[in-house]
Amino acid sequence: MARVRASLERQGMMATLGVELVAVGRGRVEMALRHDDRFTQQHGFLHAGAVASVLDSACGYAAYSVMPPDASVLTVSYTINLLAPAAGQRFTMTGQVVRAGRTLVVCRGEAFADGAGRPFAVMQATMTALYDRPGVSG
Amino acid sequence: MARVRASLERQGMMATLGVELVAVGRGRVEMALRHDDRFTQQHGFLHAGAVASVLDSACGYAAYSVMPPDASVLTVSYTINLLAPAAGQRFTMTGQVVRAGRTLVVCRGEAFADGAGRPFAVMQATMTALYDRPGVSG
Amino acid sequence: MARVRASLERQGMMATLGVELVAVGRGRVEMALRHDDRFTQQHGFLHAGAVASVLDSACGYAAYSVMPPDASVLTVSYTINLLAPAAGQRFTMTGQVVRAGRTLVVCRGEAFADGAGRPFAVMQATMTALYDRPGVSG
Amino acid sequence: MARVRASLERQGMMATLGVELVAVGRGRVEMALRHDDRFTQQHGFLHAGAVASVLDSACGYAAYSVMPPDASVLTVSYTINLLAPAAGQRFTMTGQVVRAGRTLVVCRGEAFADGAGRPFAVMQATMTALYDRPGVSG
Numbered sequence: 001m002a003r004v005r006a007s008l009e010r011q012g013m014m015a016t017l018g019v020e021l022v023a024v025g026r027g028r029v030e031m032a033l034r035h036d037d038r039f040t041q042q043h044g045f046l047h048a049g050a051v052a053s054v055l056d057s058a059c060g061y062a063a064y065s066v067m068p069p070d071a072s073v074l075t076v077s078y079t080i081n082l083l084a085p086a087a088g089q090r091f092t093m094t095g096q097v098v099r100a101g102r103t104l105v106v107c108r109g110e111a112f113a114d115g116a117g118r119p120f121a122v123m124q125a126t127m128t129a130l131y132d133r134p135g136v137s138g
Numbered sequence: 139m140a141r142v143r144a145s146l147e148r149q150g151m152m153a154t155l156g157v158e159l160v161a162v163g164r165g166r167v168e169m170a171l172r173h174d175d176r177f178t179q180q181h182g183f184l185h186a187g188a189v190a191s192v193l194d195s196a197c198g199y200a201a202y203s204v205m206p207p208d209a210s211v212l213t214v215s216y217t218i219n220l221l222a223p224a225a226g227q228r229f230t231m232t233g234q235v236v237r238a239g240r241t242l243v244v245c246r247g248e249a250f251a252d253g254a255g256r257p258f259a260v261m262q263a264t265m266t267a268l269y270d271r272p273g274v275s276g
Numbered sequence: 277m278a279r280v281r282a283s284l285e286r287q288g289m290m291a292t293l294g295v296e297l298v299a300v301g302r303g304r305v306e307m308a309l310r311h312d313d314r315f316t317q318q319h320g321f322l323h324a325g326a327v328a329s330v331l332d333s334a335c336g337y338a339a340y341s342v343m344p345p346d347a348s349v350l351t352v353s354y355t356i357n358l359l360a361p362a363a364g365q366r367f368t369m370t371g372q373v374v375r376a377g378r379t380l381v382v383c384r385g386e387a388f389a390d391g392a393g394r395p396f397a398v399m400q401a402t403m404t405a406l407y408d409r410p411g412v413s414g
Numbered sequence: 415m416a417r418v419r420a421s422l423e424r425q426g427m428m429a430t431l432g433v434e435l436v437a438v439g440r441g442r443v444e445m446a447l448r449h450d451d452r453f454t455q456q457h458g459f460l461h462a463g464a465v466a467s468v469l470d471s472a473c474g475y476a477a478y479s480v481m482p483p484d485a486s487v488l489t490v491s492y493t494i495n496l497l498a499p500a501a502g503q504r505f506t507m508t509g510q511v512v513r514a515g516r517t518l519v520v521c522r523g524e525a526f527a528d529g530a531g532r533p534f535a536v537m538q539a540t541m542t543a544l545y546d547r548p549g550v551s552g
Contacts, residue, residue: 012178013185016154040150047151048213049191056186075186076380077402079217079355079493079538081520083513098536099497103379104352104404106495106536122512122520124493124538126353126402128380214518215540217355217400217493219382221375236398237359241517242490242542244357244398260374260382262355262400264491264540266518288454289461292430316426323427324489325467332462350496351462357491 003069004029004061011057019054027097029061035089046086048121051093055080055109055123058095063105063127066097071129076104078125086120088113095125103129141207142167142199149195157192165235167199173227184224186259189231189249193218193261196233197245201265204238209267214242216263224258226251233263241267279345280305280337287333295330303373305337311365322362324397327369331356331385331399334371339381339403342373347405352380354401362396364389371401379405417483418443418475425471433468441511443475449503460500462535465507465525469494469537472509473521477541480514485543490518492539500534502527509539517543 004024008014017039022030031054039050056075064073091113098106109123142162146152155177160168169192177188194213202211229251236244247261280300284290293315298306307330315326332351340349368388375382385399418438422428431453436444445468453464470489478487505527512520523537 007180010180011185012175013187016176037150038154042145042148043210047149047191048194049151049187052190052194053185053187056190072181074223075220077217077219077353077382079215081215081512081538081540082213083515083520085212098495099532099534101497106497108536118513120513122522122538124495124536126495215491215520219374219400219402221377221382236357237394237396239359244359244491246398256375260384260400262357262398264357283456286456287461288451289463292452313426314430318421318424319486323425323467324470325427325463328466328470329461329463332466348457350499353493353495355491355493358489361488 001065004065007064008061013053014057017050017053019057022092024061024065027062027066029058029065029095031058031093033091033093043085046091048080048082051086051091051111051121052080054093055095055111055121056125058093059107059109059123059125060127062095062097062107063100066100066105067129071131074128074130076126076128078123080121080123082121084120086113090114105129139203142203145202146199151191152195155188155191157195160230162199162203165200165204167196167203167233169196169231171229171231181223184229186218186220189224189229189259190218192231193233193247193249193259194263196231197247197261197263198233198265200233200235200245201238201243204235204243205267209269212266212268214264214266216261218259218261220259222258224251228252243267277341280341283340284337289329290333293326293329295333298368300337300341303338303342305334305341305371307334307369309367309369319361322367324356324358327362327367327387327397328356330369331371331387331397332401334369335383335385335399335401336371336403338371338373338383339376342376342381343405347407350404350406352402352404354399356397356399358397360396362389366390381405415479418479421478422475427467428471431464431467433471436506438475438479441476441480443472443479443509445472445507447505447507457499460505462494462496465500465505465535466494468507469509469523469525469535470539472507473523473537473539474541476509476511476521477514477519480511480519481543485545488542488544490540490542492537494535494537496535498534500527504528519543
C-alpha cells in the first residue's frame with residue numbers, strides 16, 4: 001500500500017539500516033535487512049536493537065494498514081525475545097495484526113535468518129492510532 | 139570498568155549510533171545518545187529502535203558488571219514502553235540491575251531527554267550469562 | 277481513596293485471594309497477600325498467577341488514582357519477571373505510576389516477601405482509561 | 415502426558431480455579447476454565463490474573479513437555495496483552511512452544527472465549543528448565 005511505503009520512506013532509521021519493504025497486505029507486512037558490520041553487537045552478530053527496530057516497524061506498519069486513512073501510528077510498547085543469535089546474511093521480519101481495537105492494535109512479529117523456518121526472534125507489540133495531530137502523519 | 143568499555147567498543151551498532159559511555163558502576167550503566175536524522179522515525183523523532191538499542195546495551199552492561207569475569211552477556215528478552223516521543227537533542231539512558239541470579243539477571247532501563255526528570259521510555263530486561271563459548275567474549 | 281476501595285471490593289478475584297489494601301496514595305498503591313495452599317504452584321510456592329493478579333491490581337489502582345473521576349481503568353498489557361520463588365508467609369505488592377498520558381498510564385510493580393528489601397517479582401504495566409461506558413465503573 | 419498431569423495436580427492454584435487439562439501434545443498444551451464470580455474483576459469479567467494464571471500454566475507445561483525427564487520447569491517472565499474483556503462462559507487457553515534452547519524455552523499463549531476464532535488475550539512467555547534441585551519436581 002502506498003501510504004505504508006510513503007511513511008517508511010520518511011524513516012531515517014529504516015534508510016540507515018537499509019531496510020527493504022518486501023510485502024504489504026491488510027494486517028501483514030514483511031521487511032528484509034542484510035547483515036552489516038555497522039549494526040553488530042560485541043560478538044559480531046546483528047545487534048538486537050537492529051532486529052527490534054525492523055520488527056517494530058513491521059508491526060507498526062501492519063497495524064497502520066488496518067487503521068483509518070486519517071490515523072497515524074505510534075508504538076506503545078513491545079516485548080522481544082531473542083531465541084538465537086542473529087547469524088546470517090539476510091533477515092526477514094514479519095509483522096502481523098493479532099487483533100485491532102478502536103485505538104490499540106496488537107501485533108506479533110517474527111524474525112527469520114536466511115530463509116530458516118523457525119524464527120530467531122519474536123515480538124508482541126502494542127500500537128496506537130493517533131488522530132488530529134497537525135504535522136504528524138504516517 | 140575496563141571490560142565494559144572493551145566490549146562496547148566491539149559493538150558496531152553502538153559506534154554507528156554514536157553512543158557515549160557516561161558512567162559504569164557495579165550494577166549500573168549510563169549511556170548517552172544525540173539526536174541524529176539518520177535514526178529518526180516517520181515523524182522526525184528518534185526511532186524507538188535507536189532508543190531500545192541503547193537501553194538494551196545499558197541494561198546488558200549493567201548485568202555484565204555483576205557477572206563473573208569469565209562470563210559473556212546476552213539479551214534474553216526485554217519489554218519497552220514508549221511514554222512520549224523521543225524529542226530532544228541529547229538522550230541519557232540508564233541500566234540498573236534489579237536482581238541477579240546464577241545465570242539470569244533482570245534489569246531496569248530508563249531513557250531521559252535533555253535532562254528531564256521523568257523518563258520518556260522504560261525497559262524491563264532479562265539478561266543471561268554465558269560460559270565456555272570459545273570465541274565469544276564480552 | 278474511597279473509590280479505589282469501592283472498586284476493589286467489587287473484584288471477586290481479590291476477595292478470593294484474601295488481598296488486603298495496605299495503602300493508597302496519588303499514583304501509588306500497596307497491597308498484601310498471605311501464603312495460602314489454595315494458590316500454590318507445583319513446588320508449593322505461591323503461583324505466579326496469584327502474584328501477577330495482585331501486582332496487576334496494585335498497578336491498575338495506582339493508575340486509577342491519577343485518572344479523572346469519570347474514568348474506568350483497564351489493563352492493556354503487562355510484563356512480569358519472576359526473580360525468585362514466592363517463598364514466605366506475607367507478600368507485599370506495590371504499584372507505582374511511572375508516567376500518565378491522556379489515556380495510557382504506565383506503572384511499575386514490585387513484590388516483596390516477608391519484608392525483604394529486594395523484590396522477588398517485578399512488573400511493567402500499561403493501563404488505559406475508559407470513558408462513557410454505561411454500566412462500567414471503577 | 416502423564417508427568418504434565420501429575421505436576422498439574424500438585425498446583426493448588428489450578429485446582430482452586432477449576433482448570434481442566436484438555437489436551438497435551440509435544441510442545442502444545444490446551445486448558446479450559448469456566449467463568450466463576452470468585453475470579454472476576456470490578457466490571458464482572460474474569461480477572462486478568464485468572465486468565466494469566468492459566469495461560470502461564472499452559473505455556474509452562476508446553477515447555478515442560480519438550481524438556482528432559484529430569485527437568486523441572488519455572489516461569490522466568492511473560493508478557494500478556496488483554497485484547498478484549500474476558501466475557502463468556504468457557505475459556506480455552508493454549509500454550510505452544512516457539513523455540514526451545516538448552517535451558518530457556520519461549521512459548522506463545524492464546525486465550526479464546528466460548529469457541530471464538532480470535533483470541534481475547536495473548537502471551538509471550540520465557541520458561542526455564544531446572545535440574546538437580548532436591549525436592550523440586552514437575
